[in-house]
Amino acid sequence: METVLTDILTLGAEAAHGAHSAGASSFLDGLRLDGPAAWVLIPLLPLVGALLCLAGSFGKVASKLPAYLAVATIGLAFAATLGGLTEWLASGAHPTVVSVYEWIGFQWGSSETDRVSADFGLYMDGLSWL
Amino acid sequence: MTFVMMLGGLIALYASEYMSHDVGRGYGRFFAAFCLFVFSMSCLVMGDNLFLLYLGWEGVGLCSYLLIGYFYKKPEAVAAAKKAFIVNRIGDLGLALGVFLIYTTFGTVEYTALFQLVEAGVDGSGDALAGRWETWGIPCLLMIGAFGKSAQLPLYVWLPDAMEGPTPVSALIHAATMVTAGIYLIARMFPLFTLDPNLTALNVVAWVGALTALLAATIGMAQFDIKRIMAYSTVSQLGYMFAGLGVLSSTGAVYHVFTHAFFKAMLFLACGAVMHGFAGQLDLRKLSGLWSQKGWKITTIAMFVGCLNLAGVPFMAGYWSKDIILAESFTRPGMQAIGWILLFTAGLTAYYTFRVFFRVFVGPAHHEPGDEVHDHEHDEAGHHAGGEESLHDTAQHGDHHADHFHPHPPQFAMNLVLGTLTVLTLLASTTYFLPSLVKPGSTDTGVFIKDFVVASSADQKVVHKAYYDTHGAHTGDEHHGEGETHSLLHDGGTELALIPAVDAFDQATDLSRAAAAEAGGRFAAYPKEKAHHASLFGFDPHKVMYYVSGVVGLIGILIAAFLHGPKGIAGLMIGGRTTAAEARSDAVAAKLGPIPKWAEHKWYVDEFYDLVIVGPLRLLSYVFQTIDKLLVDGLVNLAGILPRGIAHALRPAQNGILHTYATGMAFGIALVLVAVWLVVLANGGS
Numbered sequence: 001m002e003t004v005l006t007d008i009l010t011l012g013a014e015a016a017h018g019a020h021s022a023g024a025s026s027f028l029d030g031l032r033l034d035g036p037a038a039w040v041l042i043p044l045l046p047l048v049g050a051l052l053c054l055a056g057s058f059g060k061v062a063s064k065l066p067a068y069l070a071v072a073t074i075g076l077a078f079a080a081t082l083g084g085l086t087e088w089l090a091s092g093a094h095p096t097v098v099s100v101y102e103w104i105g106f107q108w109g110s111s112e113t114d115r116v117s118a119d120f121g122l123y124m125d126g127l128s129w130l
Numbered sequence: 131m132t133f134v135m136m137l138g139g140l141i142a143l144y145a146s147e148y149m150s151h152d153v154g155r156g157y158g159r160f161f162a163a164f165c166l167f168v169f170s171m172s173c174l175v176m177g178d179n180l181f182l183l184y185l186g187w188e189g190v191g192l193c194s195y196l197l198i199g200y201f202y203k204k205p206e207a208v209a210a211a212k213k214a215f216i217v218n219r220i221g222d223l224g225l226a227l228g229v230f231l232i233y234t235t236f237g238t239v240e241y242t243a244l245f246q247l248v249e250a251g252v253d254g255s256g257d258a259l260a261g262r263w264e265t266w267g268i269p270c271l272l273m274i275g276a277f278g279k280s281a282q283l284p285l286y287v288w289l290p291d292a293m294e295g296p297t298p299v300s301a302l303i304h305a306a307t308m309v310t311a312g313i314y315l316i317a318r319m320f321p322l323f324t325l326d327p328n329l330t331a332l333n334v335v336a337w338v339g340a341l342t343a344l345l346a347a348t349i350g351m352a353q354f355d356i357k358r359i360m361a362y363s364t365v366s367q368l369g370y371m372f373a374g375l376g377v378l379s380s381t382g383a384v385y386h387v388f389t390h391a392f393f394k395a396m397l398f399l400a401c402g403a404v405m406h407g408f409a410g411q412l413d414l415r416k417l418s419g420l421w422s423q424k425g426w427k428i429t430t431i432a433m434f435v436g437c438l439n440l441a442g443v444p445f446m447a448g449y450w451s452k453d454i455i456l457a458e459s460f461t462r463p464g465m466q467a468i469g470w471i472l473l474f475t476a477g478l479t480a481y482y483t484f485r486v487f488f489r490v491f492v493g494p495a496h497h498e499p500g501d502e503v504h505d506h507e508h509d510e511a512g513h514h515a516g517g518e519e520s521l522h523d524t525a526q527h528g529d530h531h532a533d534h535f536h537p538h539p540p541q542f543a544m545n546l547v548l549g550t551l552t553v554l555t556l557l558a559s560t561t562y563f564l565p566s567l568v569k570p571g572s573t574d575t576g577v578f579i580k581d582f583v584v585a586s587s588a589d590q591k592v593v594h595k596a597y598y599d600t601h602g603a604h605t606g607d608e609h610h611g612e613g614e615t616h617s618l619l620h621d622g623g624t625e626l627a628l629i630p631a632v633d634a635f636d637q638a639t640d641l642s643r644a645a646a647a648e649a650g651g652r653f654a655a656y657p658k659e660k661a662h663h664a665s666l667f668g669f670d671p672h673k674v675m676y677y678v679s680g681v682v683g684l685i686g687i688l689i690a691a692f693l694h695g696p697k698g699i700a701g702l703m704i705g706g707r708t709t710a711a712e713a714r715s716d717a718v719a720a721k722l723g724p725i726p727k728w729a730e731h732k733w734y735v736d737e738f739y740d741l742v743i744v745g746p747l748r749l750l751s752y753v754f755q756t757i758d759k760l761l762v763d764g765l766v767n768l769a770g771i772l773p774r775g776i777a778h779a780l781r782p783a784q785n786g787i788l789h790t791y792a793t794g795m796a797f798g799i800a801l802v803l804v805a806v807w808l809v810v811l812a813n814g815g816s
Contacts, residue, residue: 027245027584027585027586027587028242028245028246028249031242033242039176042131042135042172042176043169043172043173043176044169046138046165046166046168046169046172047165047166047169049161049165049168050162050163050164050165050166050169051162053158053159053161053162053164053165054158054159054162055158056158056161056162057156057157057158057159057162058158059158061157061158062153063153064146064150064153064157066157066158066160066161066162067142067143067145067146067149067157067161068146069161069165070142070145070146070161070164070165071139071142071143071146073165074135074138074139074142074165074168075139077135077138077139077168077172078132078135078136078138078139081131081132081135082132085132093585094585095242095585095586097178097242098178099178103181103182104181116233116239118179118180118181118182118239118240119178119179119240120182121177121178121179121182122176122177122178123176123177123178123179123241123242124176125585125586125587126581126582126583126584126585126586126588127314127317127318127384127582127583127586127587127588128131128175128176128586129131129132129582130131130132130133130384130388130579130582130583
């Protein structure tokens with residue numbers, strides 16, 4: 001299953017490269033499928049913050065602690081974003097995919113088309129970074 | 131993502147002070163929802179497939195609901211939260227159907243696989259897409275989703291009501307980030323939108339955007355609640371972004387998203403500081419001259435910079451991004467009308483923005499507290515620590531007499547955030563002159579944002595080429611043509627080097643040429659030169675727009691100064707307002723008859739919806755309720771009524787009186803005797 005998708009993607013990436021050498025450029029040029037896993041921190045940190053604040057709300061924390069937690073996690077996520085952006089720019093600013101795990105995967109028949117799958121993954125290009 | 135995180139962090143810091151009346155249980159709840167929102171937003175923007183986008187889409191919708199309804203003891207807040215949630219669901223249905231249709235057509239929801247198929251112009255099973263209904267069906271469905279989330283006609287009504295939420299929420303979710311998700315969706319799916327040679331969906335997007343911009347601006351002019359004015363200006367600016375996408379200026383639209391996020395967040399936070407300091411007072415007739423009151427300097431400066439941006443005053447961030455959209459709409463064949471609408475709206479925007487500024491921040495010092503007056507000694511004793519009591523209880527606060535009221539200007543955290551945002555907004559203005567980060571070495575101006583857009587799916591030029599190449603309709607001299615375009619442009623004058631939209635220009639050419647070659651395409655009537663030199667009074671629109679829109683903005687500000695400005699320097703010498711409550715505009719409004727009143731009542735759109743949609747639904751539900759009562763319940767009840775009726779008839783027999791029983795027994799025995807006698811007789815007994 002995985003290999004089929006990977007094949008499609010690899011073929012596509014090759015096709016994009018081929019097209020590039022032929023002169024017609026595509027926004028998918030130089031597509032990378034192995035982005036740095038550290039980028040996952042960007043969405044993850046606010047989620048951790050949310051869980052901590054929720055715990056604080058049940059634990060009846062009567063101080064400004066939740067606010068500082070929120071500021072800290074979102075601030076760290078911002079730092080991670082800046083770091084990731086720098087890394088992305090340095091690597092040539094091509095669309096980059098980071099696959100974390102297969103989030104949804106159903107197979108209801110033997111055929112390759114009888115499936116639906118979606119990774120929990122990131123697709124980072126100029127639009128996402130901005 | 132960068133600006134979402136940056137603003138998210140800053141607004142969380144601001145909220146730490148703004149929400150200080152709620153320290154305790156509500157405080158944690160607020161920040162939990164706040165962080166969850168940032169998480170959802172990053173899923174939406176960074177996800178690599180449409181399901182993840184949908185997760186984020188619903189996640190931000192949920193957080194928006196939770197945060198609008200944060201003051202859950204306030205009936206209006208709860209109603210507004212429900213309204214936002216329900217109106218958003220209408221749009222989400224469109225998005226969900228769009229995603230399903232993408233899956234059934236392409237067999238995948240992953241962006242990379244999807245874009246490759248779209249570039250090749252084939253569906254999941256390898257069949258060509260040209261001429262199929264899906265090429266306009268998918269964009270139209272996605273478009274409905276975008277209209278719901280980004281508050282466009284006819285689904286914009288939830289956004290102004292969403293201002294019932296705490297102000298930091300309004301700033302982050304309902305001004306800077308979440309509402310731009312619709313723009314993001316269309317920009318992300320641009321390859322799909324441009325598959326359709328007629329661009330059906332994008333033309334609708336352009337018109338809806340322009341009309342929303344105009345409508346919201348006219349409503350904003352007549353409101354008195356400063357936060358609501360900002361809400362309508364958000365709706366209006368979102369309209370600009372949609373119009374930008376619709377006229378194929380994805381650069382302009384994304385640039386406007388970026389700049390708008392900064393200055394609108396700042397405007398909202400400045401309004402929030404006023405609301406916080408004056409106990410919920412937001413009526414611009416009851417506040418005046420904040421500049422001359424102690425501790426409000428930073429807020430005033432922040433507000434001033436924000437207003438300059440929103441009004442599109444030259445060399446401000448909002449000016450650059452708005453101009454790209456305006457100029458693009460004048461260059462697109464058949465879209466000039468949109469350009470005029472947007473230009474007129476720019477004037478209105480400048481007017482209502484500076485109306486707020488001239489009324490509230492300059493002039494004679496005056497203030498009346500709002501209805502959320504709270505006791506300061508109580509505040510300093512550490513608020514109502516813990517428990518449900520900590521929720522904003524307006525009734526409780528309202529008990530305090532207004533005589534004791536002292537406005538409390540923003541403290542360190544709020545001032546820090548306002549100051550930082552002011553600096554950031556000014557920095558955002560300079561992004562126009564920054565070199566490209568994506569393509570180092572490029573020295574053009576206006577490429578900072580453009581190259582980000584070009585390095586993404588929002589750059590649809592390439593897709594077009596691939597699409598029309600596949601269909602053999604391409605003439606092959608495209609690159610030569612592009613070269614020509616550039617030289618033509620540069621012949622036009624040195625000013626043109628400033629123009630960031632050259633790229634979008636090229637896109638339009640590609641489009642018109644390819645469509646012309648397709649034979650019968652709508653651009654066939656517009657030869658290439660015309661598409662490029664669609665002129666405004668014989669001038670190049672890109673160049674002209676830099677002057678025209680600046681002048682229109684300044685005219686709007688001058689009118690605002692004349693009608694609302696105080697006497698003296700701050701009113702630019704033409705204002706004549708001496709009290710907080712009255713201004714020259716009152717006389718003008720009186721002359722206009724009922725029109726300002728209609729605008730103040732939002733053109734009765736809510737009432738219209740109540741009448742046309744909610745009313746019939748109520749009627750229908752009443753009919754169904756009646757049918758349900760009579761038929762469904764009726765049958766069930768009948769099953770109960772029958773035995774009960776029989777029982778009712780028999781019940782007197784068991785009345786507990788001996789005589790009755792004795793009588794009954796006697797009758798019974800007599801009956802048995804008669805029966806026996808009859809049986810014996812029948813057997814022919816002796």
